[in-house]
Amino acid sequence: MGCLLVAASWLPGCGAGADRTLIRLGHTLDPTHPVHLGMVDMAERLAAKSGGRARIEIFPGGQLGTERELLELLQIGSLGMTKVSSSVLEQFVPAFRVFGLPYLFRDDAHRYAVLEGPVGQQLLLAPEAVWLRGLTYYDAGTRSFYTTGRPIEHPRDLAGLKIRTQESASAIRMINLLGAAATPIAFGELYTALQQGVVDGAENNPPSYHTSRHYEVARSYSLDEHTAVPDVLLVSTVVWDALDGQTRQWLTAAAVESHEVQKRLWQEATDRALAEMTTAGVRIVRPDKAPFRERVAPMFDEFRRDPVVGPLVDAIEATR
Numbered sequence: 071m072g073c074l075l076v077a078a079s080w081l082p083g084c085g086a087g088a089d090r091t092l093i094r095l096g097h098t099l100d101p102t103h104p105v106h107l108g109m110v111d112m113a114e115r116l117a118a119k120s121g122g123r124a125r126i127e128i129f130p131g132g133q134l135g136t137e138r139e140l141l142e143l144l145q146i147g148s149l150g151m152t153k154v155s156s157s158v159l160e161q162f163v164p165a166f167r168v169f170g171l172p173y174l175f176r177d178d179a180h181r182y183a184v185l186e187g188p189v190g191q192q193l194l195l196a197p198e199a200v201w202l203r204g205l206t207y208y209d210a211g212t213r214s215f216y217t218t219g220r221p222i223e224h225p226r227d228l229a230g231l232k233i234r235t236q237e238s239a240s241a242i243r244m245i246n247l248l249g250a251a252a253t254p255i256a257f258g259e260l261y262t263a264l265q266q267g268v269v270d271g272a273e274n275n276p277p278s279y280h281t282s283r284h285y286e287v288a289r290s291y292s293l294d295e296h297t298a299v300p301d302v303l304l305v306s307t308v309v310w311d312a313l314d315g316q317t318r319q320w321l322t323a324a325a326v327e328s329h330e331v332q333k334r335l336w337q338e339a340t341d342r343a344l345a346e347m348t349t350a351g352v353r354i355v356r357p358d359k360a361p362f363r364e365r366v367a368p369m370f371d372e373f374r375r376d377p378v379v380g381p382l383v384d385a386i387e388a389t390r
């Protein structure tokens with residue numbers, strides 16, 4: 071492959087005779103998080119397939135920036151890979167808004183069928199127009215509310231609360247329809263925001279709520295499971311275009327194989343997170359989901375009328 075220089079993301083060991091590729095990957099999750107462990111699995115597979123010639127170095131915990139910043143670094147080729155929530159990707163590729171539609175999937179099997187089927191796979195290639203290439207999804211389960219004060223048993227309990235959202239128009243719309251005041255804050259700043267009362271609550275899946283330790287300051291978790299927003303693994307097209315065909319194949323295979331491993335890790339981590347938080351005294355509520363569904367129902371009509379996401383909603387509903 072020789073010596074390829076793509077800014078600082080691309081450190082192919084450019085000494086004389088070097089024939090090595092090192093891709094830097096930045097993300098915002100904790101190193102104990104099951105999505106991080108999925109990426110570790112991918113990196114190990116790439117190293118094994120290439121006999122150590124192609125490697126990935128992972129920088130977790132937001133060391134290299136917020137999800138939006140990481141995507142921007144990929145676009146200019148200053149970083150090789152990232153993993154972001156599709157909620158943040160929707161600012162770059164509007165079609166990804168579809169995953170922000172509450173209660174979109176019938177169950178876990180439906181979600182996997184969509185992500186692994188034609189709809190999910192076509193969406194992975196959509197970011198190429200903005201210098202990003204999706205490699206695979208990582209499961210991020212379902213998102214639910216957690217609060218520092220009263221537990222959320224019904225949408226009326228959200229009235230007037232400031233709830234942190236991701237930087238996502240669909241997340242903001244959903245929170246506002248549920249009667250709370252949506253407050254976008256980066257994930258890395260949320261612990262302090264909850265602790266200092268800047269917001270009254272947030273929402274996330276059990277492993278993220280647990281590994282971020284937000285449960286230390288927000289002690290009620292209400293499993294209304296309003297959205298199932300997947301995580302997406304991406305490579306900069308600047309870096310991708312500079313890879314030889316063999317390395318692209320290894321990387322693609324490593325990513326797809328790690329998706330399968332990560333699905334299993336996800337289930338285990340979700341069960342563990344709920345058990346450990348129960349032991350730690352977190353109040354876990356299982357509310358009736360019907361009133362939550364009713365409040366956000368207008369989003370279905372809005373999305374259906376939208377020329378970009380409307381056809382995707384139909385295709386997802388038709389997926390068996």
Ligand code: GCU
Pocket residue numbers: 098099105137153154155210236256257273274275278301
């Ligand atoms: C999930 C997701 C992250 C995202 C976070 C958030 O944990 O995996 O990528 O940053 O939600 O709420 O911001």
